[in-house]
Structures are given as structure tokens and as C-alpha cells.
Amino acid sequence: MRVGLVDLFDGSAQRDLAYLRAFARTAEEAGFSSLWLPEHLVFFEEYDSAYPYPAAPNPANPEVAEVHTYGAGSAPRVEAAQEQGLLDVLQTAAELCRHTTRLRVGSSVLLLPLRDPRLLVRELATLDLLTGGRFDLGVGVGWSAEEYAAAGVPFAERGARFERNLAAISELWAGEGMPGTGRPLPRVLVGGQSRPAIRRAARYATGWYPWNLTTGDFARHLAEIEAGLREHGRSRADFHVIAGLRFHGAVADLRPAVERYLELGADSVNLSLRMTPATYPDTMREVSRALGLAA
Amino acid sequence: MEFGIACDITTVGPGLLGEIEAAAEAAEQAGFATWWASGDREQAVSGGHDAVLALQCVARATEGLGLRLSGDVLSARSPAVRAKQLATLDWFSDGRLEYGLDLGAVLDQDSGETNPRTAAEHLAAMRALWSQPRAAFEGERVAFRGAIALPRPAGGGLKVHVRHGDPAVLRMLARHADGWLGWLVPADELPAALAGLAAALGEAGRPAVEVRRTWLVPGDEFAQARDIVSADPSLGVDELVAVFGTLPAPERVRALI
Numbered sequence: 289m290r291v292g293l294v295d296l297f298d299g300s301a302q303r304d305l306a307y308l309r310a311f312a313r314t315a316e317e318a319g320f321s322s323l324w325l326p327e328h329l330v331f332f333e334e335y336d337s338a339y340p341y342p343a344a345p346n347p348a349n350p351e352v353a354e355v356h357t358y359g360a361g362s363a364p365r366v367e368a369a370q371e372q373g374l375l376d377v378l379q380t381a382a383e384l385c386r387h388t389t390r391l392r393v394g395s396s397v398l399l400l401p402l403r404d405p406r407l408l409v410r411e412l413a414t415l416d417l418l419t420g421g422r423f424d425l426g427v428g429v430g431w432s433a434e435e436y437a438a439a440g441v442p443f444a445e446r447g448a449r450f451e452r453n454l455a456a457i458s459e460l461w462a463g464e465g466m467p468g469t470g471r472p473l474p475r476v477l478v479g480g481q482s483r484p485a486i487r488r489a490a491r492y493a494t495g496w497y498p499w500n501l502t503t504g505d506f507a508r509h510l511a512e513i514e515a516g517l518r519e520h521g522r523s524r525a526d527f528h529v530i531a532g533l534r535f536h537g538a539v540a541d542l543r544p545a546v547e548r549y550l551e552l553g554a555d556s557v558n559l560s561l562r563m564t565p566a567t568y569p570d571t572m573r574e575v576s577r578a579l580g581l582a583a
Numbered sequence: 584m585e586f587g588i589a590c591d592i593t594t595v596g597p598g599l600l601g602e603i604e605a606a607a608e609a610a611e612q613a614g615f616a617t618w619w620a621s622g623d624r625e626q627a628v629s630g631g632h633d634a635v636l637a638l639q640c641v642a643r644a645t646e647g648l649g650l651r652l653s654g655d656v657l658s659a660r661s662p663a664v665r666a667k668q669l670a671t672l673d674w675f676s677d678g679r680l681e682y683g684l685d686l687g688a689v690l691d692q693d694s695g696e697t698n699p700r701t702a703a704e705h706l707a708a709m710r711a712l713w714s715q716p717r718a719a720f721e722g723e724r725v726a727f728r729g730a731i732a733l734p735r736p737a738g739g740g741l742k743v744h745v746r747h748g749d750p751a752v753l754r755m756l757a758r759h760a761d762g763w764l765g766w767l768v769p770a771d772e773l774p775a776a777l778a779g780l781a782a783a784l785g786e787a788g789r790p791a792v793e794v795r796r797t798w799l800v801p802g803d804e805f806a807q808a809r810d811i812v813s814a815d816p817s818l819g820v821d822e823l824v825a826v827f828g829t830l831p832a833p834e835r836v837r838a839l840i
Contacts, residue, residue: 329666
């Protein structure tokens with residue numbers, strides 16, 4: 289059973305370098321297969337943009353979705369502290385891998401339309417060498433028009449830019465002028481479950497990384513992915529599927545839920561548990577025992 | 584006067600990390616003050632490694648060595664992306680990062696961008712993100728209000744150096760920068776280059792002492808350059824940096840000073 293953790297490294301005093309290194313080692317020792325790092329370049333006090341993932345599967349019955357709203361008011365909001373920070377994903381990945389030997393690290397997800405693909409591929413190539421090939425590139429479109437404006441990228445162009453950049457990654461990696469020439473491209477997983485995301489994953493990516501889908505929706509969208517792979521003459525065997533979940537429930541409910549996604553065709557499951565600096569070692573070990581990861 | 588090392592890193596084998604760490608440790612132990620990554624312009628030609636990730640390796644292997652970017656073509660970069668990357672590197676290095684800009688002609692001639700003007704807008708946006716708890720900025724291409732960009736650099740910003748260039752570049756430098764980078768300026772052109780800088784600072788009403796002068800020379804000309812600046816203190820060079828096209832071996836670093 290391969291299970292990854294999604295968590296935040298925010299650059300705060302409570303989550304300093306020692307914390308980051310200890311977190312990675314503890315996760316590796318507890319048998320988790322990977323750590324996944326969310327990306328936001330900036331947060332905002334107020335958003336006009338709607339947060340698209342307010343619902344998560346019910347922990348005791350992942351066939352059913354339940355809505356979680358964060359913060360004051362009833363509008364769905366991104367789950368972020370008032371003074372939320374986040375370290376750069378790629379540098380954090382390099383640091384986590386430097387202090388572990390087996391653990392994979394991925395982006396959950398990197399906002400691809402905001403990147404220049406030439407610069408990103410150079411970064412990827414360097415990171416691939418520094419991590420011994422342990423980095424997985426999860427990519428997404430994002431949802432915050434405010435973040436796009438801060439990056440100087442028109443929000444209306446996000447879909448076209450995503451698709452263009454996704455295609456460019458493979459072309460640039462195979463070309464000259466990059467330090468990655470000759471090595472395999474890291475896994476590229478398209479995040480999300482919108483119709484365009486599913487189409488792009490099946491056509492361009494080496495994996496799919498949906499978020500907070502009920503088991504029924506997961507199975508339905510995975511069938512669409514598999515149909516898309518067949519349409520493009522691509523092999524399902526070489527395609528990675530990671531089910532991502534924000535898990536709010538009791539640890540006792542985890543094993544049947546994770547097993548259900550794996551039975552349906554996920555290669556692994558990523559869990560966001562939002563652990564604290566005080567409790568993460570115990571929580572990791574408890575979850576590991578419940579899932580039988582360290583065996 | 585202080586001394587530094589600058590290099591492009593083109594190693595592609597699995598020993599990359601160890602080689603960077605060994606060279607950086609040697610530089611710090613030999614008494615160098617800074618380690619400079621090559622710029623976008625050099626990496627585009629050499630196929631070299633990403634400067635920020637390479638500097639993160641240098642930071643991990645050292646305790647006090649200053650980390651420097653030498654030539655970001657900022658007009659080609661997203662300000663929010665670059666602000667996050669640099670603030671993070673400053674965090675990983677405990678406040679040792681300074682930032683170098685290349686305001687020369689754009690790399691991609693098809694973009695039609697006016698490099699210095701776009702770079703100035705992007706730099707202003709980044710400085711707002713780095714310094715304001717709820718950042719606000721309104722530019723031609725970039726705009727935000729109530730933005731929270733954490734962590735911020737240790738000093739609420741980064742010192743900015745600009746590569747030597749034409750009078751327009753020097754005017755920008757005089758308005759916006761903390762340092763001048765004489766990137767591979769030939770020795771016989773150094774006095775004129777510094778005179779141009781002095782003129783631009785004079786026009787901007789800035790005292791010359793406010794702007795640090797760093798002269799970066801080919802590694803095999805380092806000793807000669809050292810003699811030149813030692814013999815003529817009026818040049819006002821604050822730092823001399825040996826530039827290498829590839830990562831220097833530790834023994835080569837140690838042999839420099």
C-alpha cells in the first residue's frame with residue numbers, strides 16, 4: 289500500500305529547518321511513500337474567486353461527499369491561516385530529499401500557467417539530479433484570479449497556457465540547452481477533475497491526481513481517463529493515478545477508505561491530515577499502524 | 584576588499600550535489616566572502632543548472648558565505664514566482680541572499696518587451712511583496728491588493744545589484760539598486776565603466792558610497808585584477824570575484840587566495 293502525505297511548510301518559526309528535516313525523516317521511518325507540497329505564491333485577505341474544493345468524502349463513507357467551509361461565513365474558502373506562508377515548492381523538495389533516502393516528494397500542485405516552461409524545465413532538471421530522481425511534478429491550473437494578477441498572467445488565458453506549458457515541458461526536456469538531456473522526464477501528474485483536466489492528463493501527462501473525489505466520482509472519472517489514454521494510443525500500465533484526500537475523520541476509518549480507492553485503480557493515496565508541529569510524530573505513527581505501512 | 588567566486592554549473596552526473604557542497608565549503612574555508620551563481624544569459628547558452636537550487640546547495644554546505652544571483656533577466660520572469668523563490672532561498676540561507684539583475688537586451692527578441700522598464704515594474708512588485716504585511720501594487724501588467732507573501736526576506740527585502748550596461752541601464756541602477764556588477768568588464772575598460780556609473784549616480788543625486796562596486800573577472804585573470812585594484816584604490820572596487828565557466832574543484836578555489 290503506497291500512501292503519501294500532503295502538508296504545509298510555511299517558513300514560520302514553528303516550522304523551521306529542523307522541523308522540516310525531522311518531519312521528512314519521521315515520514316520515511318513511518319513508511320509513507322511520499323510527501324506532497326501545495327503551492328500558493330501569495331494568499332489574500334479577501335478573494336473574489338471561488339474556492340473549488342469545499343467538499344470532501346465522508347471519512348466513514350467515502351461514497352458520500354460532505355461540505356467543509358473554512359473560516360467565517362458560508363462561502364467556501366481555501367484552508368489557510370490568517371498569516372499563511374508557504375515555502376517555494378522546488379527548494380522545499382530539494383531539502384526534504386537531502387535528508388531522506390527513499391521518500392518521494394511531489395508538488396500538490398504547481399501552478400503551471402504561471403511559469404515560463406523554459407525556466408521550469410531548467411529547475412526540474414536540476415532538481416531531478418539533486419534528488420536522485422525522487423521528484424514528481426503535480427501541476428494544476430489554480431483557481432485564484434488574484435494570484436494570477438500578482439504573477440502578471442491573465443486569468444482568462446489559464447487553460448490555454450496550461451496546455452501549452454504542459455506540452456512544452458516534454459519538448460524542452462528532450463531538447464538541447466538543458467541540464468536534463470538524456471535522463472527520463474520526472475513524472476508529470478495533472479491535478480484536478482474538471483473535464484479539461486481529464487482530457488489533458490490523458491493526452492499529455494504521465495499521471496492524474498484528482499482531489500477530494502468520492503469513490504463513485506473517482507471511478508467514473510478514472511474510466512474517462514482510461515478511455516482518453518486508449519484514444520491517444522497510450523498505455524494505462526505506464527500511467528500513475530494518485531487519489532488525494534483532505535481527511536477530517538477518525539484514524540480507524542482510514543484503512544477501508546484508502547483500500548477502496550486502491551481497489552478502484554489508484555496506485556497510491558495522498559492524505560492531507562493538517563498535522564501540527566506538536567503532534568505530527570504521533571499522528572504519523574498512528575496512521576502508519578492503522579494502514580500497516582511500516583510492516 | 585572582499586573576494587568571491589562565481590560559476591556556471593553544468594555537471595550532469597549524480598555527483599552534482601557533492602561537488603557543489605565541496606567547492607562551497609572550500610570557498611568559505613579559504614576566506615571568500617561570497618558565492619555568485621551565473622545569470623540567465625549564461626545558463627541559456629551553457630545549459631547550466633538553475634541558479635536558485637544551486638545556491639540552496641551552497642547555503643546548506645556553508646554558514647556565513649554570502650549568496651548572490653548575478654544576472655536575472657527579470658522582465659522574462661513572473662514577479663510573484665520570483666519573489667517566492669528568492670524569499671525562500673533567503674529563508675533557507677538565514678538571510679544571506681542578495682539579488683543581481685541583468686537589464687541588457689532581452690534574450691527573446693520576439694517578445695518585444697522593453698527589458699529595463701518591465702524589469703523595474705517587476706522589481707517594484709517584488710519589493711512590495713517582500714516588505715508589506717498586506718501588499719499592494721498597481722502596474723501595467725501586475726496588480727495586487729491585500730496580498731500576503733510569507734515568508735519575507737530577513738531584512739524585509741533583498742539588496743539589489745545590477746550588471747553594468749548602457750547609460751539607460753546605469754540610470755536605472757542609480758535609481759533602484761544597491762550595487763554595480765562589472766560582469767567580465769575588461770580591465771582596460773574598468774575606469775570608463777566606473778566613470779559612467781559615477782555620472783549616473785551624480786545625476787540621480789546619490790552619493791557614490793551608497794552603491795557597492797563588484798568587479799567580476801575571468802578566473803585566470805583574478806590575480807592580475809587583484810593587483811590592479813590594489814594599486815589604484817581610487818577605482819573604489821569593493822569586491823573582486825573570480826568567474827568560472829564550470830564548477831571549480833576545491834583545490835582550484837583554494838589556490839586563488
